[in-house]
Amino acid sequence: MPGHPRRPKAVGVLGCGHHLPHDVVSNEPVAAAAGVLPGWIESRTGIRARRVAAEDEAASDLAVLAAERALANAGVSASALRLIIVATSTPDSPQPPTASLVQHRLGAANAAAFDVNAVCSGFVFGMETARRMIADGGLALVIGVDVYSRILDPADRRTAVLFGDGAGACVLGPVPPGRGIVSVGLSTYGGMHDRIRVPAGGSRIPPSKESLLAGEHYFTMDGRGVREFVTDELPRAVHLFLRDNGIDGADVRHLVPHQANLRMLEEIVPSLGLPRADVHYTVEDYGNTGAASVPVTMSEAGERFREGDLVLLAAFGGGMSIGLALLRW
Known part of the structure; x- marks a missing residue:
């Protein structure tokens, strides 16, 4: 058989x-x-x-x-x-x-x-x-x-x-x-790809004297557009993610968000529907460390996680993109 x-x-x-x-x-x-x-x-x-x-x-x-x-x-x-x-x-x-x-x-x-x-x-x-x-x-x-x-x-x-x-x-x-990773939700919003970018240095605009003089190798960001994206899409994504996994937001014990901007997070976190979650921040002392911000913050906060705690990782970034991960510690 x-x-x-x-x-x-x-x-x-x-x-x-x-x-x-x-x-x-x-x-x-x-x-x-x-x-x-x-x-x-x-x-x-x-x-x-x-x-x-x-x-x-x-x-x-x-x-x-x-x-x-x-x-x-x-x-x-x-x-x-x-x-x-x-x-x-x-x-x-x-x-x-x-x-x-x-x-x-x-x-x-x-x-x-x-x-x-x-x-x-x-x-x-x-x-x-x-x-x-x-x-x-x-x-x-x-x-x-x-x-x-x-x-x-x-x-x-x-x-x-x-x-x-x-x-x-x-x-x-x-x-x-x-235990471990309960579920992960990944989303990309390609129509908003131009809100965060480094224009030059790739095959579209290869390195040249002209691109250097034009400052096209610098990181650029539409700050207002990024804030609108996070404000509109992150709460919606979190609510749907928890609903699809049968999780009550009140059962989430820890939130580790991408450390983009403390003031923006302070405005958005209350709309995520996580009334009992401890929110962990490192942005005050380290700034926005890009792809490092979630694991750095999780590493610093980990000693406060207890066995059985539900931990939600909420990342967002260029693309635009959102990455959510629910862990049972």
């Missing part, structure tokens, strides 16, 4: 870690370059400081340090990994994938490694990719890392005041039934 298909194993977070660059940059120098007052930055964004990578630090350097801490926290050796996914929109270089550099430096010779780019939603997109790829067993390392300081125009107050550099990582692997 034919055998029954093997049921996918429960996959969950075995350990997390993060790394922020040593250099702390306050609002004063950022405000001076952007032509605003330091108090304006905090009043509009809630950000007091951010970390900035040193000149000799790239995305892979931050990723490796976060990965080592995640592996140590999980009690896992790099050689045991089956998969490494690096979520970033600021790789070391267009080629090779930053994940291959991370794999090499960790000594994870048994792991396949590749990058994903869903901008600030990238970590959740990477987590779901990893979950499906190890559903039959094995261990995966998912890293979110960005070094936005390399692509910001210091004079652009719409972007320069918001971002910092950092990396966060989680080890995924088998967990007991009923």
Whole structure:
């Protein structure tokens, strides 16, 4: 008789870690370059400081340090990994994938490694990719890392005041039934692709003297359009996601949102329908760290999670995109 298909194993977070660059940059120098007052930055964004990578630090350097801490926290050796996914929109270089550099430096010779780019939603997109790829067993390392300081125009107050550099990582692997990743919801809104972008540096506008002079290699953002997107789409996405999974919002114990802008989050979180959730923030001290913001915040908040707690990750970013993940801790 034919055998029954093997049921996918429960996959969950075995350990997390993060790394922020040593250099702390306050609002004063950022405000001076952007032509605003330091108090304006905090009043509009809630950000007091951010970390900035040193000149000799790239995305892979931050990723490796976060990965080592995640592996140590999980009690896992790099050689045991089956998969490494690096979520970033600021790789070391267009080629090779930053994940291959991370794999090499960790000594994870048994792991396949590749990058994903869903901008600030990238970590959740990477987590779901990893979950499906190890559903039959094995261990995966998912890293979110960005070094936005390399692509910001210091004079652009719409972007320069918001971002910092950092990396966060989680080890995924088998967990007991009923625990781990309950469900993930990924959405892309391609009609809004122009709200966040770096116009040049790819095959559409390759690097040239003209593109450099025009500032087309800088990160650009339609701030009002992004806020409208998050305000309109994130609450709708969260409500539908919880409904489709049969979850009452009151049962969610922790919310880890993308750390885009504290003031914006303070306005939007009440509309998500999570009356009992503790909301975890790191944006005040680290700024918006792109794909790193969710794993960095989860890594810092993890000691407050208790067995059985429902944890909701809510990421959003360029594309536009939304990544939601519900975990039973």
